[in-house]
Amino acid sequence: MSHSQRSDIFLLDAERTTWHDETLWFVRQKRDKAVYALPEFQDLRELASQIKNHTLSKLDFYLTQFEEAAKRNGVQVHWAADAAEHNTIVLGLIKKHGATRVVKSKSMLTEECHLNPHLIKHGVEVIDTDLGERIIQMREEAPSHVVLPAIHLKKEDVGDTFHIHLGTAKGNNDPQQLTEAARQHLREKFLAGEVAISGVNFAIAETGSVVVCTNEGNADLGVNLAKVHIACMGMEKLIPRLSDLSVFTRVLTRSATGQPVTTYTSHFTKPAPGKEMHIVIVDNGRTKQLGRPDFRASLKCIRCGACMNTCPVYRRSGGHSYDFTIPGPIGAILSPNIDMRKHASLPFASTLCGSCTDVCPVKIDIHTQLYKWRQVLAEEGEIPASKKWSMRLLSSVLSRPGVYGLGGKVARQGLRFLPHGLTHAKGYNPWAIARELPEPPKQSFREWYNQQQKNS
Amino acid sequence: MSSREKILAAVKANQPEELPLPDVPDFTGDGSLEKFTTILEGIGGKVVPIRGVTHLDVVIQELFPTDERVASTLMASTVLVDALTPIEVLAAVDVAVLRGEFGVAENGTIWLPEANMLNRALPMITQHLVLVLNHEDIVPTMHQAYAKLGSVGDYGIFLAGPSKTADIEQSLVIGAHGARSLTVLLV
Numbered sequence: 001m002s003h004s005q006r007s008d009i010f011l012l013d014a015e016r017t018t019w020h021d022e023t024l025w026f027v028r029q030k031r032d033k034a035v036y037a038l039p040e041f042q043d044l045r046e047l048a049s050q051i052k053n054h055t056l057s058k059l060d061f062y063l064t065q066f067e068e069a070a071k072r073n074g075v076q077v078h079w080a081a082d083a084a085e086h087n088t089i090v091l092g093l094i095k096k097h098g099a100t101r102v103v104k105s106k107s108m109l110t111e112e113c114h115l116n117p118h119l120i121k122h123g124v125e126v127i128d129t130d131l132g133e134r135i136i137q138m139r140e141e142a143p144s145h146v147v148l149p150a151i152h153l154k155k156e157d158v159g160d161t162f163h164i165h166l167g168t169a170k171g172n173n174d175p176q177q178l179t180e181a182a183r184q185h186l187r188e189k190f191l192a193g194e195v196a197i198s199g200v201n202f203a204i205a206e207t208g209s210v211v212v213c214t215n216e217g218n219a220d221l222g223v224n225l226a227k228v229h230i231a232c233m234g235m236e237k238l239i240p241r242l243s244d245l246s247v248f249t250r251v252l253t254r255s256a257t258g259q260p261v262t263t264y265t266s267h268f269t270k271p272a273p274g275k276e277m278h279i280v281i282v283d284n285g286r287t288k289q290l291g292r293p294d295f296r297a298s299l300k301c302i303r304c305g306a307c308m309n310t311c312p313v314y315r316r317s318g319g320h321s322y323d324f325t326i327p328g329p330i331g332a333i334l335s336p337n338i339d340m341r342k343h344a345s346l347p348f349a350s351t352l353c354g355s356c357t358d359v360c361p362v363k364i365d366i367h368t369q370l371y372k373w374r375q376v377l378a379e380e381g382e383i384p385a386s387k388k389w390s391m392r393l394l395s396s397v398l399s400r401p402g403v404y405g406l407g408g409k410v411a412r413q414g415l416r417f418l419p420h421g422l423t424h425a426k427g428y429n430p431w432a433i434a435r436e437l438p439e440p441p442k443q444s445f446r447e448w449y450n451q452q453q454k455n456s
Numbered sequence: 457m458s459s460r461e462k463i464l465a466a467v468k469a470n471q472p473e474e475l476p477l478p479d480v481p482d483f484t485g486d487g488s489l490e491k492f493t494t495i496l497e498g499i500g501g502k503v504v505p506i507r508g509v510t511h512l513d514v515v516i517q518e519l520f521p522t523d524e525r526v527a528s529t530l531m532a533s534t535v536l537v538d539a540l541t542p543i544e545v546l547a548a549v550d551v552a553v554l555r556g557e558f559g560v561a562e563n564g565t566i567w568l569p570e571a572n573m574l575n576r577a578l579p580m581i582t583q584h585l586v587l588v589l590n591h592e593d594i595v596p597t598m599h600q601a602y603a604k605l606g607s608v609g610d611y612g613i614f615l616a617g618p619s620k621t622a623d624i625e626q627s628l629v630i631g632a633h634g635a636r637s638l639t640v641l642l643v
Contacts, residue, residue: 023626038562040483047478054477060468073610079460131632132623148623155625175627186633190581191543209608217580217619217634224577225543235463242608243480246598249614250562260495260563261598263616264634270610272539272576283463291470 002345002384007317020152021315027148028309030258031359038254047247049363052300055205055238056290062205062238063281069208070279073270078280083113086282090115090197090230091122093278097228099124099194105212105219106130107199108146108303109232109282112325115197126197127189129218131182138165144319146326147256147305152318186218196222198268200233201302202248203279205240209269210279213252213262220266229277231268235286236299248302251361256304289337294372298333300362307356307366313349322346329356333369336377344382347373408444415440480599487561487596489642496564499617500630502639509588509643516553519639520584523550529574530555530588537574546575549582556587556615556640559594560601565616566640567601569609576611580619585635587615591642 011017035041055062067077080086086109094102102124104110116137119126128137132149136142138161143149150158159173168181198219202211210231212219223229239245253259271277290296308314308328319327324335324343329350335343347370350356356366377383378391397403415423415437424432443451457465493503506515512531520526527537527549535549554573556566566587568579579585595601601614619634630636 027626043481043483047480050476050478053475057472057475059471060464063464063467079458079463081459081462085459129633130623131621135623148626150623151626153625155627158624175624176629178624179621179629179632183631183633187547190633191547207608215619216621216632218632220613221577221580221633224575224580225546235467240477242602242605243599246602247480249598257622259499261565261614261616263499263618263620265565265614265616267608267612269608272611281463283459283466287463287466287470290467293472296472 001323003317003321003323003349004345006321006323007349010318010321011316016154017316017318019154020318023151024309024315027257028306028359031255031306031309032258034254034258034260038250041251041254044247044251045361045363048251048302048361049300051239051244051247052362053297055240056236056296056299059235059238059290062240063235066203066205066208066238067281069206071208073208073277075208075271075277075279078278080280080282080284082284083282086113086232086280086284087115087118089280090232091119091124093228093230094119094124094195095122097195099228101189101192102126102195102197103129103189103193103218103222103226104197105199105214105222106133106149107197107232108143108325109199109234110197111143112284113232113282115232127186127193129186129189129222130214130216131179134182134186135161138162142320142325144327145305145308146303146328152320190218190221190225193222193226195228195230196226197230197232198223200231200237200279201252202239202245203233203237204242204245205238207242207269209242209267210237211245212266212268213249213264214266215259215263217264220264223268224272227275229268229271229275230280231278232280232282235281235283236301252302252304255306255359255361285338289334292337295333295337295369297364298330298337298366298369300364301330301334302362304361306359306361310355310359312351312353312355317349322349329366329370330364333364333366333373336373340377340380340382344377345384347371347377405444405446412440412442412444482599482603483597484600485562485596487594487600489561489591489594492559492561492564492594495561496559496617496640499564500620500638501564501617502637503642504639505591505642507643512553512588512641515641516551516586519586520551523584525550526553527551527574527578527582528553529572537578539575541575543577546577546581549578551584551586552578552582552635553586553588554579556589557593558601558604559589559640560596560598560614561594562597563616565601565614567605567612568615569612571609579613579615580634582635584637584639585615585618586639586641588641588643 144152162168314328332346621632
C-alpha cells in the first residue's frame with residue numbers, strides 16, 4: 001500500500017482526523033511561543049546545524065574519541081553494523097546476566113531494529129516504560145510520532161486498553177486516573193527490572209557520556225534500579241563537546257513540545273559501583289546515507305518531531321500512514337535510504353511547502369531532499385505506472401504547442417457538454433474526489449492575447 | 457574485519473571534507489531569581505523561600521504533614537539511604553530532601569549531581585522531591601550552566617519540575633514515574 005492508500009484508512013474517521021490535525025497544530029503553536037521568546041533562537045539553530053555538519057564531517061574521529069573516553073569511564077562499547085547485529089548484542093548481554101526482565105525507556109533506534117519482538121521471541125519480558133510507548137505496546141501498535149507515540153489515540157482508546165490490561169474500570173477515561181494506574185503498574189516493573197535499556201539523545205565525544213532526555217523520569221528510574229544499563233545509539237548522535245550540549249538542550253524541547261527543557265536531562269558517564277553500563281553504536285544504513293551528498297544532512301536530525309507537528313500532510317494522514325519507524329517529513333527522507341522500493345511513495349507525501357525546513361532546529365533542508373528523492377525514485381523506476389505514463393504524456397503535450405492548444409480547446413468544450421459524473425469520475429480523475437473542476441473559460445489566454453493584438 | 461572496523465572504514469570513505477566547528481558564544485540573559493521562579497512554577501514546581509537550613513525538619517513537617525519516611529543529606533532522616541540501600545527500602549521513601557547545586561533561570565532547571573543524591577535512584581523513586589537551593593546560585597542560560605559545571609561527573613541530572621506526561625490525549629498529568637512533586641526551598 002502507498003502512503004495515500006494508508007491515509008485513506010486514517011481519513012475514514014473525519015472527527016478524529018480533525019482532532020489530530022488541530023492537536024498537532026496546537027503543539028506547533030506552543031513551539032512558536034517558546035521559540036519567539038528566545039531572541040537568539042535563529043543563532044542557536046545555525047550553531048546546532050554547524051556543529052552537526054562538522055561532527056558528520058569528522059565522524060570517524062569523534063566515534064573513536066567517544067569510544068576511548070567511554071572505555072576509560074568503565075563503559076563497554078559495542079558496534080553493530082545492522083539491526084540484526086544490534087539485537088544479537090543486546091540479547092547476548094541480557095542472557096550473560098541470566099536476566100529475563102527488561103525495562104526500556106524510549107528509543108526510536110530499538111523500534112527501528114525491532115528489538116522487542118526479538119527479545120520476546122527469546123523469552124525475555126521487555127516492558128516499554130514511557131507511558132505513550134506502554135500504551136501502544138499493550139495494543140501491539142507502532143508509535144505514530146517520535147515524541148508523542150500515542151498521539152493517534154483518544155483517551156477512550158486508552159481507557160479501553162487499560163481496562164483490558166490493567167483492570168481499570170470500564171469507561172474510566174480520565175487521563176489523571178489512567179496515568180496513576182500506569183504509574184502503579186510500571187512501578188512494579190521498575191522494581192523488578194534486571195536490565196534497563198535506554199536510547200540516547202546526545203553522545204558527548206570528549207567525555208564519553210550519553211545524555212537522555214525524558215519528561216517522565218522513566219529512563220533514570222529504570223537505569224538506576226537495574227544492575228545493567230544498555231544504551232543504544234545511532235552513530236549520528238555524537239556531538240564533540242560538553243559545551244555543545246548547551247545549544248542542543250536549548251533547541252530540542254522548545255522545538256518538540258514548546259517546553260523550555262525536558263524535566264530530566266540526564267548525563268550517564270560511569271556505571272554506579274558494582275553495576276555495568278554498555279553502549280551499542282549502530283550503523284544500520286547510516287554510513288550509506290552519509291555517502292549520499294544530497295541526503296546526508298538528514299543525519300543531523302535530533303528527533304524533536306517539529307517537522308511532523310507542522311506538516312499539513314502528516315497532521316491529516318497520521319503517523320501510521322508512513323509505515324516507517326520515523327514518520328512525517330524526516331521519515332520520508334530517511335526511509336528510501338533503507339528500502340527505496342518499499343517506501344517509494346513517502347517523498348510524495350508532501351506539498352513541498354517547506355514548513356518542515358522552516359521549523360527544523362538543526363536546519364535540515366527537508367523539503368529540498370523530498371524533491372530530490374522524487375528525482376532519484378523516478379530515475380530508478382520506483383514510481384507508479386500511472387504517474388510515469390501521465391508524466392510522459394504531459395511532457396509530450398507541453399513540448400508541442402500545437403497539441404497543447406488543441407488539447408485545451410477540446411477540454412474547454414468537453415467540460416461544457418460532458419456529464420459531471422464522467423468528468424469527475426473517481427476512477428481516472430482522483431484530483432476531483434474532493435474538488436470541483438473550475439468553470440471552463442470561453443477562450444484560452446493565447447486566443448485572448450491574439451485577439452488583443454488584432455484589435456490594437 | 458569486525459563491525460567496528462567496517463563501520464569506521466565506511467564512515468571514513470563516506471564523510472564529506474572537514475567542515476569548521478563553530479565556537480559557541482556565551483549567550484546570556486535574565487538570570488534573576490524572579491525569572492527562575494516564574495519559569496519553574498510554570499512547569500509545575502513549587503518555590504518556597506526559607507530562612508535557613510537549621511529548622512529544615514519543621515519546614516518539611518509543615519509541607520508534608522502525613523509523610524513519615526524522609527531521606528535527606530541535610531536534616532535528620534527517618535530512612536537511611538546510601539548507594540547500597542535495597543530497592544524495597546528506596547521504594548518506600550515518601551520525601552527526599554537534597555541539595556540542588558544551582559538553578560538555570562531560562563528553563564527552571566536545577567543541577568543535581570550524584571554526590572547530592574544519596575542513591576542514584578532516590579530523586580526518581582521518592583514520592584516527593586525537595587531541593588534546597590541557595591538563592592544566589594542562579595545562572596541565566598544553559599551556556600553558563602555547562603561552563604560552570606566543567607564536568608558532569610559520573611552521573612548527574614538537570615531537573616526541571618516534577619515528573620510529568622501528556623501521553624494521553626495531550627492532557628498534562630503531573631507525577632508519571634518519578635517524583636509526584638518538586639518543591640524548591642530557597643535559602
